[in-house]
Amino acid sequence: MDFPSRPQPPLPVGVSACLTGAAVRYDGADAASSLPARELRGLVRLCGLCPEVGIGMGTPRPPIRLVGDSNSPRALRVDRPEVDVTDALSAFADAQNSFLEGVFGFIFMERSPSCGLSSVKVRAEVQGGPLRLDGRGVFARRVVESRPHLPVEESRRLWDPAQRDAFLTRIATFAHWHRLLDAGLTRLRLLEFHARHKYLLMAHSPVHYRRCGQLLSDLRGDFGAKGEGYFASLMEGLRRPATAAGHGNALAHMQGYFRGRLTKPEAARLAHVVERCRLGAASLDDARVLMLELLERHPHPYLQKQIYLERMPTPEA
Ligand code: SF4
Structure with missing residues (x-):
């Protein structure tokens, strides 16, 4: 059986542009020091994207912040809260289809109201109210919603070698899976893919190892849906760093x-x-x-x- 090989690094990965050294932050600075660039050199090819510049906010620009419910906050200008850029940021994310199809992961800048993946500040109200630290940036939220299996990580977590290895493993697995889909997913190829990933998955999560085995034990019915379910479970398992x-x-x-x-x-x-x-x-x-x-x-x-x-x-x- 011809089986697509595992893609070799460097693999293209999307990244908040400020992390690449581009001076696109609201204050005209960059955030290159937040990314462990040396540890990633040659392993990924960074493709920068700045959603706030992308929607025409310019650099430097007035800062924005998240306001409202943590699950669906609005991104408002700090100096003029009547200026709401939430929908523009979401639409920008939706318009990045071809960009996102060309990358095998995304590294987000932490704490940003556009790019932060977790723990972003959210104010309950424009004027005061409780401050929570459980928000997600508007752009990051939309990317994750539209591509639930895309490996994503915040830059600060990549300083941890275990988190970095887990992220790189997920990127390589994601790219390999897409190569498999390009070649045509057959029953034999799916079983072979699982056979090759068995102990990798077991090291990360025995629960998902068992679940994937069960999913593949009966491939009758909608084969496409079964393959999708298998891959979702595999990627969920690989999100857990191997201890x-x-x-x-x-x-x-x-x-x-x-x-x-x-x-x-x-x-x-x-x-x-x-x-x-x-x-x-x-x-x-x-x-x-x-x-x-x-x-x-x-x-x-x-x-x-x-x-x-x-x-x-x-x-x-
Ligand atoms: S965090 Fe995101 S929106 Fe802010 S400067 Fe960086 S890339 Fe642009």
Whole structure:
């Protein structure tokens, strides 16, 4: 069976333009220092977009803020609250179809009334009232609503290596899935896709691992809907960062495939590394390197096709 390969970095990713160093903030500054650009270099290709500039607000410009209910706030100018740009920002997001179809993820600037994904300030009323910190920027909200599976993250969370790895993993998985759709989703390709992602998903979320398996156990009926449901569940599972215990669990399952194949010293070495990974005392890469070394001596086609064993690409120097 011909099976589309996993796309290699750098993959195109949308980003709030101020994070790329563009001086588009309301005060004429940029926000490049909020993005771990060095850690992402060569892994993603940043495609900047500024919704406030996009709707013609110019730079510099009067700032806006969110007012009203946290679930559906309005974006109003601070100095002239009668100027409401909510609908313009939403319409701008809707007009970015071709841009969003060309990217495999989106990095948003935190706390922005347009781009913030979470914890954005929302005032209950124009004049005073309680201040909440549970809002979402108008542009970000619309992007997420229109593309629920698109991997999205706020720039500040990408400073955390575990969050960054999880985000990059979701981007690569999202791109791979779309390559699969382009090639034509067949029953065989769907099952093969799942087979390759099994231990990656298990490390992130055993619950979603089981759910995906159940979804694929009966592919009768609307195949397109089943494929969509499977992918939604896979992406939901991958949103959970893999913990040491998660890696330990996935590696222990993989270790089972080596039973009866290894020499005693090899088996002891593998058991030692898997246990250290489970305890967080060894990195996943330590286990990957050892498993790949063992697979060279003791090939196992099922393990060898696991995405989980592919090393995370490293940033360019
Ligand atoms: S946060 Fe969004 S709207 Fe604000 S300057 Fe950056 S890209 Fe533009």
